[in-house]
Every structure is written in C-alpha cells, then in structure tokens.
Amino acid sequence: MIPETRPNDWDEIVARLLVHLDAGTTDSADGVHAVDVSDYLDADRWAREMDRIFRHSPVVVALTAHLPEPGSYRSIDLAGIPVLSVRQADGSVRAFINACRHRGAQIVAHGTGKARRFTCPYHAWSYDGSGALLGVAGRPTFGDIADNHQQLTELPCAERSGFVFAVLDPAVSFDVDEWLAGYGPILDALGLDDVELLDERELIGPNWKVAYDGYVDGYHLDILHKDTLGKDVMGNIMTCDAWGPHQRVAFARRNLHELRDIPREEWQPGGHMGLVHTVFPHVSVAGNGGTGMMVSQLIPGPTPDRSRTIQTHVVTRNATEEERAATAQRADFLEWVVNEEDYKTGLGIQAALASGANTEFLFGRNEPGNQRFHQWVDRLLAEPFATSLAPPRRNLAAAD
Ligand code: FES
Numbered sequence: 176m177i178p179e180t181r182p183n184d185w186d187e188i189v190a191r192l193l194v195h196l197d198a199g200t201t202d203s204a205d206g207v208h209a210v211d212v213s214d215y216l217d218a219d220r221w222a223r224e225m226d227r228i229f230r231h232s233p234v235v236v237a238l239t240a241h242l243p244e245p246g247s248y249r250s251i252d253l254a255g256i257p258v259l260s261v262r263q264a265d266g267s268v269r270a271f272i273n274a275c276r277h278r279g280a281q282i283v284a285h286g287t288g289k290a291r292r293f294t295c296p297y298h299a300w301s302y303d304g305s306g307a308l309l310g311v312a313g314r315p316t317f318g319d320i321a322d323n324h325q326q327l328t329e330l331p332c333a334e335r336s337g338f339v340f341a342v343l344d345p346a347v348s349f350d351v352d353e354w355l356a357g358y359g360p361i362l363d364a365l366g367l368d369d370v371e372l373l374d375e376r377e378l379i380g381p382n383w384k385v386a387y388d389g390y391v392d393g394y395h396l397d398i399l400h401k402d403t404l405g406k407d408v409m410g411n412i413m414t415c416d417a418w419g420p421h422q423r424v425a426f427a428r429r430n431l432h433e434l435r436d437i438p439r440e441e442w443q444p445g446g447h448m449g450l451v452h453t454v455f456p457h458v459s460v461a462g463n464g465g466t467g468m469m470v471s472q473l474i475p476g477p478t479p480d481r482s483r484t485i486q487t488h489v490v491t492r493n494a495t496e497e498e499r500a501a502t503a504q505r506a507d508f509l510e511w512v513v514n515e516e517d518y519k520t521g522l523g524i525q526a527a528l529a530s531g532a533n534t535e536f537l538f539g540r541n542e543p544g545n546q547r548f549h550q551w552v553d554r555l556l557a558e559p560f561a562t563s564l565a566p567p568r569r570n571l572a573a574a575d
C-alpha cells in the first residue's frame with residue numbers, strides 16, 4: 176500500500192519518528208525477505224538489469240542545476256551509452272546520444288560546460304545545441320550526406336522537479352508523470368529546480384545494488400557510522416514511504432526528543448530528522464531542502480562488480496558565503512564517509528560474494544526500503560517489454 180502522504184507532510188514524519196522512539200519500533204515490512212547472492216554477481220542478470228532497467232526505463236541524465244542557461248550541457252556515460260544533455264534557447268532540455276553522425280566519435284568530453292556549438296574531435300564535424308549538423312570540414316571533398324546524418328540521435332527526455340530524465344533508447348516513449356507515480360510534488364519540497372552547483376566528486380563502489388542498499392538503510396547508521404553520521408542520527412528508527420519504485424526515508428536525529436517540549440505548530444521538522452529521497456533506479460538526495468544537499472548518482476559498471484557514484488553538492492542561490500563554505504566542508508566529510516565506511520564495506524561484501532559463505536542475504540522487517548527496492552528490480556526484470564517502436568508504457572501509479 177502507498178501511504179497517504181501530502182507533499183508538506185514533514186511534521187507528520189517527525190511525529191511518526193517520535194512514536195517509534197517511544198515504542199522502540201521502526202517502519203516495518205511484513206516479514207523477512209531473502210535475496211539470492213547471485214542477484215549481485217551473475218553477469219547475465221546484470222546485463223538484463225542494464226538492458227531493461229537502465230536502457231529501457233527513465234534514468235536521470237542531469238540535474239537542472241547542471242544546465243543553468245541556454246547552451247549549458249552535461250555529458251556522461253550511463254550503462255554504456257554516452258549521453259549529452261543540452262539546455263535549449265527556449266529553456267527546455269534535449270538529450271542526444273553523444274556520437275558523431277560521421278563515424279561515431281564522442282563529440283563532447285564527459286563533464287559540464289557551456290557551448291554554442293560542439294565540434295567532433297576526430298574530423299571536426301560540428302553541431303549546434305539542438306543537435307543539427309552545422310559544418311563539415313573539407314565539405315566540397317566529402318560528397319553527399321543523407322538527411323539522417325544531419326542530426327544527432329535524440330533521446331526521449333523530460334525535466335521535472337530538478338531532474339532531467341531520459342530513456343537511453345531513442346525508440347522508447349515515456350511519460351515522466353507516469354514514471355514518477357505522484358512523487359513529483361514530494362521531490363518539489365526539496366527545491367532542486369532552483370539551486371546552484373557547488374561541487375562534484377566521483378567515487379568507485381561495488382555492484383550498483385550493493386551500493387544502493389546503503390542509501391535506504393537506517394539499520395546501520397549508528398553502527399557502521401558510529402563515529403561519523405551516527406553522532407547525529409539514531410540507527411534503526413526510520414520512516415519509509417514509496418511512490419512506485421521511488422522512496423523517501425527519514426532517520427531520527429538525536430535531538431528528536433526535543434520536539435516533545437515544543438508545540439507542534441512551532442516544529443521545524445527538517446532540524447530533527449535526516450531525509451533521503453531516492454529516484455529509482457540510481458539516484459538519492461541527502462538533505463532536507465536547507466542550504467546544502469548532496470545528490471548521489473549511481474552509475475553501474477563497467478563490470479557487474481563495480482559502480483561509480485557522482486556526488487553532486489548543490490546550494491540554494493541565496494546561500495551565504497558561510498553556508499557555501501559549510502556545504503563544501505560537508506562535501507569532504509561525506510566523500511570520506513561514503514568511501515571509507517559505506518563503499519569499503521560494500522567492496523568487502525562484493526569480494527566475499529563468490530566465496531560460497533552465503534547463498535542468500537536477508538533483509539529484515541526493519542529494512543523495508545531495501546525490500547521494496549529489490550522487489551522493484553525483480554518486477555521490472557520480469558516485465559516483458561517490446562523492442563518495437565511503441566513498447567507498452569508502465570503505469571506506476573497502480574504499483575505496490
Ligand atoms: S567521427 Fe566525428 S567528424 Fe569524423
């Protein structure tokens with residue numbers, strides 16, 4: 176069941192956390208859920224995950240903050256597909272496969288920037304921001320160029336709630352509101368459509384699902400992170416809400432009990448909980464819409480046992496110098512925590528997966544976010560999709 180939730184329900188979340196604090200409980204699933212260890216290891220399964228979930232479902236190719244003005248672009252590689260997103264003159268965003276129509280060289284190096292035209296490094300064919308071929312070096316010597324070579328291959332793309340979504344198969348259509356299943360207004364509470372980029376780092380981690388498991392897990396916070404995050408946040412007290420495959424989890428901060436002495440109409444819930452909003456299948460946002468937030472984008476591969484994570488730190492436009500400095504300092508701290516605590520542990524799990532010690536992993540009743548994540552991965556893998564021009568759209572509002 177999707178809980179009835181309204182977009183500005185943060186008071187209700189801390190109220191639920193207070194009930195859990197008093198009762199020694201946490202949001203729970205119905206029972207313990209087992210996941211086969213082979214789900215994290217098997218190369219065939221990984222290839223199906225890449226194909227069905229990453230190449231045939233909407234993924235996040237950029238944040239609105241990466242593309243602040245016309246001509247702004249972001250170039251990344253996702254599930255083996257190089258993607259170029261560009262802000263257009265009319266303010267919309269278009270996404271293309273970053274492959275030259277001459278002989279396929281990647282036109283734009285990975286990263287963000289601003290450009291009026293993109294020139295291929297191989298033979299200098301050039302394109303404008305709408306993907307149209309502008310110029311061909313040595314044009315009179317080349318010969319005819321058919322119409323279908325005059326435009327970069329475009330991907331279906333939509334911008335919503337501070338994220339640019341695309342499907343990495345040009346033949347697949349999608350409706351972003353169906354994909355978000357009502358989650359858009361929940362994400363809007365973070366204000367990610369009106370923030371600035373402050374800093375970006377890249378980390379190497381284990382299999383994308385081993386890494387993802389950590390983002391929705393409140394069970395480990397005061398154990399693995401006892402000397403870091405656990406000083407501020409309690410473990411094993413969380414709320415977990417879902418809209419289709421997307422989840423919002425909240426963790427109790429150690430000052431939560433103070434709310435007992437404050438009238439509810441004066442609560443400032445963001446100061447008493449840690450919030451993580453995930454965007455299935457590969458993004459999580461840590462922060463509560465305050466001055467600084469971290470968006471983690473998981474990029475699977477290049478092999479089943481590895482992933483990369485791009486940590487993007489954003490600040491509100493009106494953030495003061497002190498707030499920017501604090502966010503930059505937090506960026507160092509979070510890079511260290513994720514590298515040295517989460518991913519060191521995750522890479523250790525990855526190394527031991529094939530040992531035969533476990534044939535399955537257990538997710539407890541107190542790990543509802545993990546259970547839901549794995550069930551959604553299984554569900555999308557089991558769902559038939561057509562590779563024809565019009566595969567069935569998924570209506571995720573009816574999920575759960
Ligand atoms: S491959 Fe791009 S100009 Fe030749």
Ligand SMILES: [Fe+2]
Pocket residue numbers: 389395399400517
């Ligand atoms: Fe963690």
